[in-house]
Amino acid sequence: MNVLDAHGSGVDDNFLFSFEGAFEPTAELEQDVAPFLQALVDHAGPWMPDVVKGRRRRRFSRENFWEALKERRDENSTSMGLYRSHAPELDVMLSLRLPPLVPKLRIWVDVKPLSLFSGREVCGGFIDAARTWATHYLTPYASAHSMADRELAGFPHFGRDVEVSRRDGFDKVYEVCWLNVFGPQLVERVGRERVLSTPAHLVEALPNGSVLVVLRPTAADFASEDARVAQARAHVHLRPDLDFDTVLRTLRERSAALAPVEPRFHPDVAPFLSRLPDEFAVSERQRKISELNAFHPPEPEEWLPVALPSDVEHPERVLASYGALSEGLVAALHTKVPSIMDETAQSLTDLDFYFWRENFPERYVRDLVDGHTAPALGAYLGDVLVRRLGGTWVPRERREESQVRVGTRVWLPFLRARRYLQSRQSLLDASLTQFFKEAERHAS
Numbered sequence: 001m002n003v004l005d006a007h008g009s010g011v012d013d014n015f016l017f018s019f020e021g022a023f024e025p026t027a028e029l030e031q032d033v034a035p036f037l038q039a040l041v042d043h044a045g046p047w048m049p050d051v052v053k054g055r056r057r058r059r060f061s062r063e064n065f066w067e068a069l070k071e072r073r074d075e076n077s078t079s080m081g082l083y084r085s086h087a088p089e090l091d092v093m094l095s096l097r098l099p100p101l102v103p104k105l106r107i108w109v110d111v112k113p114l115s116l117f118s119g120r121e122v123c124g125g126f127i128d129a130a131r132t133w134a135t136h137y138l139t140p141y142a143s144a145h146s147m148a149d150r151e152l153a154g155f156p157h158f159g160r161d162v163e164v165s166r167r168d169g170f171d172k173v174y175e176v177c178w179l180n181v182f183g184p185q186l187v188e189r190v191g192r193e194r195v196l197s198t199p200a201h202l203v204e205a206l207p208n209g210s211v212l213v214v215l216r217p218t219a220a221d222f223a224s225e226d227a228r229v230a231q232a233r234a235h236v237h238l239r240p241d242l243d244f245d246t247v248l249r250t251l252r253e254r255s256a257a258l259a260p261v262e263p264r265f266h267p268d269v270a271p272f273l274s275r276l277p278d279e280f281a282v283s284e285r286q287r288k289i290s291e292l293n294a295f296h297p298p299e300p301e302e303w304l305p306v307a308l309p310s311d312v313e314h315p316e317r318v319l320a321s322y323g324a325l326s327e328g329l330v331a332a333l334h335t336k337v338p339s340i341m342d343e344t345a346q347s348l349t350d351l352d353f354y355f356w357r358e359n360f361p362e363r364y365v366r367d368l369v370d371g372h373t374a375p376a377l378g379a380y381l382g383d384v385l386v387r388r389l390g391g392t393w394v395p396r397e398r399r400e401e402s403q404v405r406v407g408t409r410v411w412l413p414f415l416r417a418r419r420y421l422q423s424r425q426s427l428l429d430a431s432l433t434q435f436f437k438e439a440e441r442h443a444s
Contacts, residue, residue: 012114012115012282013112013113013114013146013282014110014111014112014114014146014147014148014282015109015112015144015219015220016110016144016147017107017108017109017110017126017142017179018143018156019106019107019108019133019142019181020106020107020139020140020142021104021106021133021136021137021139022102022103022104022105022137022138022139023104023105023138024103025103029069029070029073030066032096033069035133035136036105036136037062039128039129039132040092040129041062042128043125043128043132044125045125046088046116046122047084047122050083050084050086051082052064052065052068052081052082053068053080053082054068054072055071057083060082065080068080069094076099076101077098078096078098079093079094079095081093081094082094088111088112088113089111090109090111090112091108091109091110092109093108094107107133109144114219114220116220117218117219117220118219118220118221119218120217120218123217123218123219126144126219127214130142130179130212131204134210135206135208135210138183138208138210139183139210140169140170140185140186141169141170141180141181141183141186142181143177143178143179143180143181144177144179144219145219145222146222146223146258147282147283148258148283149222149254149258149283150177151281151283152257155175156170158174158175170186171189172189172190173235173238173239175235176215176231176235176238178219179212179213179215179219180214181210181211181212181213183210184209184210187209190238192211194238196211198234199230199234200215200234201215201216201217202214213234215230215231216230223254223255223259224255225252228248228251228255229248231251232244232248232251235247257287258283258286260286261289261290263277263289263293265292265293265295266297267437268297268433268437269297269431269433271349271433272349272353272356272434273292276292276353276356277289297428297434299438300434300435300438302412302413302415302416302419303410303411303412303438303439304409304412305408305409307405307410308410310394310395310396312396312397315395318402319393319395322382322383322402323379325375326380328376329373329377329379329380330380332376333351336354337350337351337354340380343380343384343388345388345436345437345440347384348381348384348435348436351377351432352431356428361424361427362423369421370418370421373421374417374418374421375414375417377432378399378400378402378414378415378417378418381413381417381432381436382402384436385404385406385436386404388436389406389407389436389443390406391405391406391411391439392405399414400414400415401415402414406439406443407442407443407444409442411435411439413435416430
């Protein structure tokens with residue numbers, strides 16, 4: 001049973017809710033978890049899960065929900081996942097820590113895209129669900145907000161050492177999100193009257209001493225000027241030690257960092273560069289697109305206007321050794337880069353992406369890279385020029401001088417491969433994609 005991946009690639013932001021609450025366990029696990037399930041069924045609406053996963057995936061139903069929770073249970077914990085098989089993408093994790101440990105219930109709701117929460121009805125439904133969960137499971141702090149903006153804000157450590165963050169938790173108002181649940185201890189620390197007078201769309205005291213604060217009717221427009229002003233006002237109200245102009249300036253900077261940037265990559269490397277932004281956190285993608293837009297690779301230097309004559313005694317043996325090198329690369333990488341078996345321009349782009357994603361030049365020992373990978377890659381690159389551009393090998397005793405004649409130029413694939421595998425930056429500066437594009441222009 002297939003499900004969508006809420007953490008997959010794409011420029012879309014995610015709606016993220018994180019919650020950890022205490023509860024008084026009863027003899028029946030179903031009784032403890034019933035408020036979570038009922039609120040989900042009543043209020044999820046368009047992001048309602050249709051797949052439940054315990055030990056295996058099943059269609060969502062109440063019966064399958066309880067079955068999944070039971071089959072993952074051990075001596076002191078249980079957990080399960082909820083997903084969707086069609087848009088919007090969803091990842092809900094529910095986990096419980098049970099006696100003899102201190103009982104805890106954790107809820108993680110991740111919905112993609114964030115734009116689903118641009119309407120009042122969907123947002124109102126989520127507020128109702130969060131209210132129910134916060135009422136039944138006492139939390140020190142919980143929030144729902146843009147995942148990208150949370151990353152820029154430094155959740156969950158906010159610049160603190162990890163040990164300090166884990167020890168102190170959300171011991172003061174480090175950030176105000178679209179939806180916030182301030183637990184009783186934090187409310188008393190800030191001042192109940194102050195929290196209840198927060199300038200916001202909704203401020204509601206809950207029966208257990210917590211306070212629910214929702215900044216605006218909808219979540220998706222968090223980066224707008226009005227939303228940032230509202231966010232700054234609420235934060236400074238709850239933290240009088242902060243300066244409004246400073247807080248607002250920081251929020252505006254975060255909005256600017258998340259503003260969409262149109263990809264305008266250099267055409268010779270666009271097939272490669274277009275795949276890189278998705279490898280970064282969603283909060284960094286627009287900045288990375290800007291950087292890659294400004295990147296212009298150096299022109300390839302691994303070519304000669306006239307071929308050096310072959311100086312090997314047995315050219316067929318040398319060419320057979322090149323074939324063995326190329327086949328070795330295919331054998332090593334065909335499961336990780338399936339298109340390598342096709343020997344096409346797309347195969348070279350896929351190799352570019354693989355070597356960059358793996359940080360291959362800096363992750364593996366230099367002897368392996370220079371002594372094995374670079375020669376094998378050079379042979380493979382030359383074979384692609386021969387097969388796809390009608391090139392002809394001109395073998396040389398010194399391998400890096402070996403050439404492939406294509407049209408009016410001869411190309412040096414072994415030399416290109418060695419330079420290419422020097423560093424992660426060199427994978428961009430000397431990409432296989434660009435090398436092929438340049439050779440293709442001189443093929444006729």
